[in-house]
Amino acid sequence: MSSSGNCHKVRLLIDYLKIPHEWIETDPRYGATKTAEFRQMNPNAHVPVVQLEDRTYLPESNAILYYLAQGSSFWPADKLSQARVLQWMFFEQYDHEPRIAVNRSIQSITNTLAERRAEHEANLPKGYRALGVMEDHLRTNEWFGAEQVSIADIALYAYTHVADEGGFSLADFPRIRAWLGRMEAIPGHTRMRL
Amino acid sequence: MSSSGNCHKVRLLIDYLKIPHEWIETDPRYGATKTAEFRQMNPNAHVPVVQLEDRTYLPESNAILYYLAQGSSFWPADKLSQARVLQWMFFEQYDHEPRIAVNRSIQSITNTLAERRAEHEANLPKGYRALGVMEDHLRTNEWFGAEQVSIADIALYAYTHVADEGGFSLADFPRIRAWLGRMEAIPGHTRMRL
Numbered sequence: 001m002s003s004s005g006n007c008h009k010v011r012l013l014i015d016y017l018k019i020p021h022e023w024i025e026t027d028p029r030y031g032a033t034k035t036a037e038f039r040q041m042n043p044n045a046h047v048p049v050v051q052l053e054d055r056t057y058l059p060e061s062n063a064i065l066y067y068l069a070q071g072s073s074f075w076p077a078d079k080l081s082q083a084r085v086l087q088w089m090f091f092e093q094y095d096h097e098p099r100i101a102v103n104r105s106i107q108s109i110t111n112t113l114a115e116r117r118a119e120h121e122a123n124l125p126k127g128y129r130a131l132g133v134m135e136d137h138l139r140t141n142e143w144f145g146a147e148q149v150s151i152a153d154i155a156l157y158a159y160t161h162v163a164d165e166g167g168f169s170l171a172d173f174p175r176i177r178a179w180l181g182r183m184e185a186i187p188g189h190t191r192m193r194l
Numbered sequence: 195m196s197s198s199g200n201c202h203k204v205r206l207l208i209d210y211l212k213i214p215h216e217w218i219e220t221d222p223r224y225g226a227t228k229t230a231e232f233r234q235m236n237p238n239a240h241v242p243v244v245q246l247e248d249r250t251y252l253p254e255s256n257a258i259l260y261y262l263a264q265g266s267s268f269w270p271a272d273k274l275s276q277a278r279v280l281q282w283m284f285f286e287q288y289d290h291e292p293r294i295a296v297n298r299s300i301q302s303i304t305n306t307l308a309e310r311r312a313e314h315e316a317n318l319p320k321g322y323r324a325l326g327v328m329e330d331h332l333r334t335n336e337w338f339g340a341e342q343v344s345i346a347d348i349a350l351y352a353y354t355h356v357a358d359e360g361g362f363s364l365a366d367f368p369r370i371r372a373w374l375g376r377m378e379a380i381p382g383h384t385r386m387r388l
Contacts, residue, residue, distance in 0.1 A: 067276075
């Protein structure tokens with residue numbers, strides 16, 4: 001689904017690396033990931049899922065990024081940098097996505113703000129806490145995880161650059177805004193479409 | 195904290211691999227991860243965090259597993275198996291831990307079931323859904339991620355083997371129970387202490 005940040009992560013990397021692919025649009029809002037056919041591809045019933053050259057399927061956006069980035073500059077060479085890239089990708093799935101992406105889904109994707117206002121409000125301080133951890137990291141680092149742009153930056157860019165669509169303002173996060181600008185200067189970059 | 199599954203993941207791997215270490219007990223229930231001193235080690239204020247040989251700190255349980263498993267049989271050699279190991283580790287942090295570990299924390303660690311009953315109840319079907327995805331995978335696979343035991347199994351073992359402490363019964367998950375038994379047969383294995 002093109003308006004899913006988890007799918008957009010994959011789009012960013014395949015665009016940066018110019019990986020030939022076919023993009024098949026799948027909209028979970030209308031049950032497309034709950035069918036028996038889709039569950040054959042991903043029993044966990046989430047997008048994105050990629051079909052590889054050998055026709056096997058690989059789900060989980062951040063695992064797909066790992067696979068596609070091998071041999072490119074988006075996956076660093078040394079073990080500690082690799083672990084730090086994964087550190088930020090696990091942070092993204094545990095501390096960032098469940099607040100910032102979920103509020104965007106409530107407010108701008110599924111339009112369920114009226115019935116999920118308490119959840120949306122509870123997510124705001126938790127999402128701002130995650131943004132604070134990112135802003136703090138950028139005081140002394142240009143990128144997340146490695147000395148140069150990596151799949152950790154792609155994973156975190158996906159929902160951060162549309163945080164406003166979930167009610168999060170980046171006004172007090174100048175370093176995050178500057179980092180988003182560095183991401184958007186990479187040749188081949190595309191923003192997400194709503 | 196020895197009763198944290200995220201910390202127990204690290205203990206399991208260092209015990210299996212006999213990695214020399216010093217274990218420093220830190221209890222988030224009493225604010226120990228919120229101090230300025232702890233935030234120097236992990237600005238995200240979670241346990242576990244390891245200090246490496248060069249004195250730098252690495253947080254995020256699953257990133258620590260990645261780092262420590264390099265060069266061992268717990269990290270597979272081929273790219274697709276590696277991606278599948280990470281696939282299950284991201285599943286663990288996104289779909290499994292927030293339901294199964296959180297309910298255990300509510301019910302058995304922080305003892306806040308009275309005031310968090312609605313959250314606990316909402317987590318039950320989501321946690322059972324995650325357990326169902328695992329049970330389904332074990333129909334045709336002995337392990338998660340690779341052909342042999344890997345850090346994906348360690349990550350998933352941590353909170354699954356104490357799921358009952360969060361109100362989840364494994365009675366209807368015979369394949370998960372058999373897999374837990376395979377994990378517990380590995381030399382050096384330890385169960386978590388409450």
